[in-house]
Amino acid sequence: xxxxxxxxxxxxxxxxxxxxxxxxxxxxxxAIDPLPIASAKGVRFTDVDGxxxxxxxxxxxxxxxxxxxxxxxxxxxxxxxxxxxxxPGFAYDMRSxxxxxxxxxxxxxxxxxxxxxxxAEANENAIRMARLHTGRHKILSAYRSxxxxxxxxxxxxxxxxxxxxxxxxxxxxxxxxxxLYRSAFHATTEAEECERALAxxxxxxxxxxxxxxxxxxxxxxxxxxxILMPPDGYLAGVRALCDEFGIMMIADxxxxxxxxxxxxxxxxxxGVVPDLIxxxxxxxxxxxxxxxxxVSQAIRDTFEDRPYPGGLTYQGHPLACASAVxxxxxxxxxxxxxxxxxxxxxxxxxELAALAERHPSVGEVRGTGVFxxxxxxxxxxxxxxxVPFNASGDAAAPMLEFAGACKKAGLWPFVHFNRTHVVPxxxxxxxxxxxxxxxxxxxxxxADTHTV
Numbered sequence: 340x341x342x343x344x345x346x347x348x349x350x351x352x353x354x355x356x357x358x359x360x361x362x363x364x365x366x367x368x369x370a371i372d373p374l375p376i377a378s379a380k381g382v383r384f385t386d387v388d389g390x391x392x393x394x395x396x397x398x399x400x401x402x403x404x405x406x407x408x409x410x411x412x413x414x415x416x417x418x419x420x421x422x423x424x425x426x427p428g429f430a431y432d433m434r435s436x437x438x439x440x441x442x443x444x445x446x447x448x449x450x451x452x453x454x455x456x457x458x459a460e461a462n463e464n465a466i467r468m469a470r471l472h473t474g475r476h477k478i479l480s481a482y483r484s485x486x487x488x489x490x491x492x493x494x495x496x497x498x499x500x501x502x503x504x505x506x507x508x509x510x511x512x513x514x515x516x517x518x519l520y521r522s523a524f525h526a527t528t529e530a531e532e533c534e535r536a537l538a539x540x541x542x543x544x545x546x547x548x549x550x551x552x553x554x555x556x557x558x559x560x561x562x563x564x565x566i567l568m569p570p571d572g573y574l575a576g577v578r579a580l581c582d583e584f585g586i587m588m589i590a591d592x593x594x595x596x597x598x599x600x601x602x603x604x605x606x607x608x609x610g611v612v613p614d615l616i617x618x619x620x621x622x623x624x625x626x627x628x629x630x631x632x633x634v635s636q637a638i639r640d641t642f643e644d645r646p647y648p649g650g651l652t653y654q655g656h657p658l659a660c661a662s663a664v665x666x667x668x669x670x671x672x673x674x675x676x677x678x679x680x681x682x683x684x685x686x687x688x689x690e691l692a693a694l695a696e697r698h699p700s701v702g703e704v705r706g707t708g709v710f711x712x713x714x715x716x717x718x719x720x721x722x723x724x725x726v727p728f729n730a731s732g733d734a735a736a737p738m739l740e741f742a743g744a745c746k747k748a749g750l751w752p753f754v755h756f757n758r759t760h761v762v763p764x765x766x767x768x769x770x771x772x773x774x775x776x777x778x779x780x781x782x783x784x785x786a787d788t789h790t791v
Contacts, residue, residue, distance in 0.1 A: 350387025414665030447612030458593030459487025597621030601680030601708030
């Protein structure tokens with residue numbers, strides 16, 4: 340047996356080298372102390388000191404299939420033995436098969452796939468396609484959104500992460516999406532919120548000039564900014580507005596797709612067919628970087644004789660595409676999509692509703708599948724958030740205390756602003772869900788101390 344080319348580092352070495360040489364994202368380098376991880380399996384990971392955590396974050400809401408799935412690991416190893424890399428200008432088996440499988444699962448006539456290395460690049464190319472297809476330049480994007488951190492994707496992003504990159508790409512116009520709990524439209528019912536959000540969107544289109552707007556991009560279910568479920572009729576209404584004015588509808592399914600919402604694609608819950616779907620994350624659970632855009636026939640036809648001016652060196656990488664093929668086969672063999680749907684309906688939803696009854700800090704529970712959020716508040720009557728918008732330092736202390744209590748008890752949470760998200764791997768068992776929610780139950784007692 341040949342000697343391994345991979346060194347074995349101690350936990351202390353991992354930490355020291357990280358602090359000396361790794362430049363971390365979204366962080367002040369001197370203010371962080373990343374936890375060194377030794378291993379991960381199933382729905383748990385273990386640090387170098389042997390502490391095990393039940394993962395209620397799926398890392399970045401992407402490890403849908405769980406850690407170290409043996410069939411997925413084997414597929415990557417097999418492909419590495421066959422052919423580890425190839426330029427995207429050639430045709431090769433696993434990219435062709437991955438594209439076929441994606442097109443088969445996508446709604447309507449979305450039959451072609453442009454592969455990328457991740458979700459940000461997928462959104463970059465989706466808006467480029469929409470602009471070239473329509474000959475228009477404006478893109479409408481929601482305030483409560485995240486679409487990635489590359490130059491164009493961060494300009495699309497509506498939350499504070501875009502601020503440091505402004506001024507950004509021109510042509511981006513903001514609108515308010517539906518969010519009944521904190522309605523921008525003073526709505527009191529889901530039906531009112533839907534109607535008023537669509538009226539607002541129509542007004543934005545009108546004053547911006549319909550003939551200038553190439554696309555409306557939206558997260559089918561808003562992810563990091565709150566697991567905001569669109570009210571029934573909203574996505575259909577957006578589709579109708581796009582059809583009326585010749586605007587492309589881009590569904591960002593990077594986080595919501597591939598079983599996370601209990602469907603292959605979240606748009607399927609509402610029977611809506613967009614013009615473009617961007618995907619990444621759950622397609623192969625991040626085992627190898629992969630994303631892409633699934634493209635309608637009309638947009639594909641635009642580039643039948645006209646070159647598409649975009650591409651990536653590692654686009655449709657053989658290892659990544661092989662992992663996607665294996666992942667989708669595992670989803671089918673193990674019924675992952677159906678399992679995620681049942682978990683939401685029968686376990687996560689009811690358990691979180693019961694949790695909310697016990698804790699005054701829980702203002703609202705919302706979600707579907709394995710994609711849920713608890714909105715934490717100081718006062719249920721006024722709905723004042725537990726921490727202010729975009730809080731940092733002492734102002735963020737209540738959420739930091741809550742997260743610390745979770746971690747101390749062996750649960751790794753996903754927290755953002757005044758919310759904790761319940762987004763474990765989609766293969767988690769009902770028993771493991773209840774184990775994690777029991778820890779949330781205890782940790783919420785810490786949040787309760789900050790309520791009025």
